[in-house]
Amino acid sequence: MSNGPIAGWPGLWAAALHQVALRRSGGFGGSGGSGGGRSAGPGHAAGPLASAPGEPGAHGANGVNGGDHLSSGAVGAWRRPPPGRDDESAELFDLYEPLVARTPSSPPWLIAHLGQSLDGFIATHNGDSRFVTGPQDLDHMHRLRALSDAVIVGAGTVVVDDPLLTTRRVPGTHPTRVVLDPMQRVPVAARVLQDRDAPTLWLCDERWHDPTLAPRVAARVLAVPGLAGSDGVFDAQVVRHVLVAQGLRVLFIEGGGVTVSRFLAQGLLDRLHLALAPVLIGEGRRGVRLPASSCLADCLRPGGRIVRLGGDVLWDFDLSPSPSGSASGAGRRHGDELDVADAQVRAFEGGGA
Numbered sequence: 001m002s003n004g005p006i007a008g009w010p011g012l013w014a015a016a017l018h019q020v021a022l023r024r025s026g027g028f029g030g031s032g033g034s035g036g037g038r039s040a041g042p043g044h045a046a047g048p049l050a051s052a053p054g055e056p057g058a059h060g061a062n063g064v065n066g067g068d069h070l071s072s073g074a075v076g077a078w079r080r081p082p083p084g085r086d087d088e089s090a091e092l093f094d095l096y097e098p099l100v101a102r103t104p105s106s107p108p109w110l111i112a113h114l115g116q117s118l119d120g121f122i123a124t125h126n127g128d129s130r131f132v133t134g135p136q137d138l139d140h141m142h143r144l145r146a147l148s149d150a151v152i153v154g155a156g157t158v159v160v161d162d163p164l165l166t167t168r169r170v171p172g173t174h175p176t177r178v179v180l181d182p183m184q185r186v187p188v189a190a191r192v193l194q195d196r197d198a199p200t201l202w203l204c205d206e207r208w209h210d211p212t213l214a215p216r217v218a219a220r221v222l223a224v225p226g227l228a229g230s231d232g233v234f235d236a237q238v239v240r241h242v243l244v245a246q247g248l249r250v251l252f253i254e255g256g257g258v259t260v261s262r263f264l265a266q267g268l269l270d271r272l273h274l275a276l277a278p279v280l281i282g283e284g285r286r287g288v289r290l291p292a293s294s295c296l297a298d299c300l301r302p303g304g305r306i307v308r309l310g311g312d313v314l315w316d317f318d319l320s321p322s323p324s325g326s327a328s329g330a331g332r333r334h335g336d337e338l339d340v341a342d343a344q345v346r347a348f349e350g351g352g353a
């Protein structure tokens with residue numbers, strides 16, 4: 001991927017945002033839709049697309065209009081430009097196609113991303129991670145935010161980075177922000193808990209829920225029974241279930257390593273993006289960490305491909321279940337059924353800021 005502007009990309013991106021806006025609003029004649037309340041990020045560029053001639057209800061997605069670069073007859077049936085025509089934007093778009101080509105009735109879908117060193121670290125030992133990867137990978141992360149219903153981070157990331165988690169580097173809408181904090185240890189001053197530019201959910205386990213905190217933040221607090229075990233380690237399946245019940249179905253886990261590893265270990269990821277930067281950190285915060293295997297043949301070896309993002313190499317791993325039903329993730333993929341009584345999830349509207 002070059003560092004310069006890519007000819008067909010702005011039109012493709014606008015088309016992608018439009019498709020996502022339709023999904024979120026319950027378009028395509030489907031039901032559901034994601035949790036509302038999103039605000040548009042600066043430079044929001046999604047707009048209506050022309051119908052491709054001869055294809056009822058089709059959306060032509062192109063440089064601006066007219067089917068130059070990419071079009072779709074039905075949701076998800078994206079047609080690439082002819083080989084050699086605009087390979088760069090087509091290659092980039094391939095990365096986002098699985099997020100874009102979803103309807104309100106598609107199954108929930110989870111993607112995680114980590115930017116790591118060659119020796120597998122996502123930050124130094126004291127947590128410095130700004131920035132492991134280069135600007136093109138940062139743009140990529142913001143694109144994943146824009147196309148997802150929710151962006152999820154662990155408590156450790158909020159404490160160290162104090163991120164906003166909005167979509168700022170690319171045109172697009174902010175996702176709902178989710179802070180995964182079973183013991184509710186994140187300080188109330190954290191920007192993501194106080195900021196009102198996008199909705200934030202602060203997920204904690206009901207047993208550690210502190211009712212005095214919600215009035216002090218702008219975030220909505222969800223106190224979830226069984227979110228974590230007695231050791232405070234969250235159950236990713238419960239997180240997924242609770243967020244889907246909130247209408248959030250395309251979920252982006254942005255870090256850190258503990259959080260992404262937990263979703264991976266429980267076999268819940270459809271895609272894993274690992275961006276490798278040409279840097280050696282030596283010792284620090286680990287990226288992916290899974291239970292040890294003594295036999296190499298038993299180790300997870302997911303199918304993947306690489307995309308160059310400036311000086312970094314992005315691995316795009318497909319972990320989705322095979323047609324036979326077996327998952328290529330690290331753990332067994334569970335069904336949607338889960339013994340979490342939604343009625344027992346208590347919500348507390350934030351009152352602060």
Ligand SMILES: NC(=O)c1ccc[n+]([C@@H]2O[C@H](COP(=O)([O-])OP(=O)(O)OC[C@H]3O[C@@H](n4cnc5c(N)ncnc54)[C@H](OP(=O)(O)O)[C@@H]3O)[C@@H](O)[C@H]2O)c1
Pocket residue numbers: 113114115116122123124126127128129132153154155156157158159160161185186187232254255256257258259260285286
């Ligand atoms: N390069 C990247 O792509 C990327 C992305 C995101 C974050 N990061 C970096 O990754 C690091 C954080 O990742 P992580 O794997 O350590 O954690 P994480 O996945 O973000 O969050 C989970 C961890 O946070 C801990 N935690 C909970 N409350 C805390 C508190 N009040 N203070 C400190 N930690 C708390 C938890 O500890 P318990 O198990 O004790 O509950 C748990 O181990 C940061 O340095 C961040 O800058 C890098």
